[in-house]
Amino acid sequence: DAKTTQPNSMESNEEEPVHLPCNHSTISGTDYIHWYRQLPSQGPEYVIHGLTSNVNNRMASLAIAEDRKSSTLILHRATLRDAAVYYCILRVIYGGSQGNLIFGKGTKLSVKP
Amino acid sequence: NAGVTQTPKFQVLKTGQSMTLQCAQDMNHEYMSWYRQDPGMGLRLIHYSVGAGITDQGEVPNGYNVSRSTTEDFPLRLLSAAPSQTSVYFCASSEPDRGRPYEQYFGPGTRLTVT
Numbered sequence: 001d002a003k004t005t006q007p008n009s010m011e012s013n014e015e016e017p018v019h020l021p022c023n024h025s026t027i028s029g030t031d032y033i034h035w036y037r038q039l040p041s042q043g044p045e046y047v048i049h050g051l052t053s054n055v056n057n058r059m060a061s062l063a064i065a066e067d068r069k070s071s072t073l074i075l076h077r078a079t080l081r082d083a084a085v086y087y088c089i090l091r092v093i094y095g096g097s098q099g100n101l102i103f104g105k106g107t108k109l110s111v112k113p
Numbered sequence: 114n115a116g117v118t119q120t121p122k123f124q125v126l127k128t129g130q131s132m133t134l135q136c137a138q139d140m141n142h143e144y145m146s147w148y149r150q151d152p153g154m155g156l157r158l159i160h161y162s163v164g165a166g167i168t169d170q171g172e173v174p175n176g177y178n179v180s181r182s183t184t185e186d187f188p189l190r191l192l193s194a195a196p197s198q199t200s201v202y203f204c205a206s207s208e209p210d211r212g213r214p215y216e217q218y219f220g221p222g223t224r225l226t227v228t
Contacts, residue, residue, distance in 0.1 A: 043219030103155035
């Protein structure tokens with residue numbers, strides 16, 4: 001299975017942008033890049049996903065390298081509510097069936113007031 | 114919509130006991146899955162289902178059974194609880210893949226302790 005590598009932890013100041021990196025050097029051409037986050041004592045929640053182009057939504061932006069071997073989740077203005085574990089996940093497609101999400105350990109983001 | 118609901122929220126079992134963790138979703142999602150999360154770890158896939166009557170094993174299926182008789186429900190059965198099954202269990206669901214990626218919705222989790 002394709003794997004991802006993320007820093008164990010990162011710190012940010014409130015109201016500043018945060019760039020969370022992810023390496024996925026073994027990604028294949030049809031693998032989608034998903035980001036989920038998990039707030040304390042909650043289930044994970046979807047943040048964003050992309051294939052090749054950069055993506056924006058109301059929560060975050062996803063910047064994907066041209067060779068697709070890395071990506072960066074961008075939170076434009078961190079708030080205290082953004083303190084969570086962020087997971088970068090490759091959704092692997094097997095023969096046209098649904099791809100399961102393979103979670104790593106993620107990056108624990110701390111936000112300082 | 115209630116989304117994905119899980120019961121119970123907390124459970125303590127003795128070694129060797131059996132129990133069923135309930136999961137239900139009201140979004141008419143075909144895909145449902147069960148994960149476990151051990152302290153300081155990411156989630157690991159136990160079993161999943163791509164539709165009623167169809168289930169398959171994930172990464173860590175031993176000691177667990179599932180069935181999918183309806184679209185809405187996907188119960189997880191612990192056959193004979195062991196201390197190694199102490200974990201937080203999450204159920205998730207998503208729309209089916211029609212050539213495009215999907216977003217998984219997770220339940221709030223069941224915290225299980227086996228003594």
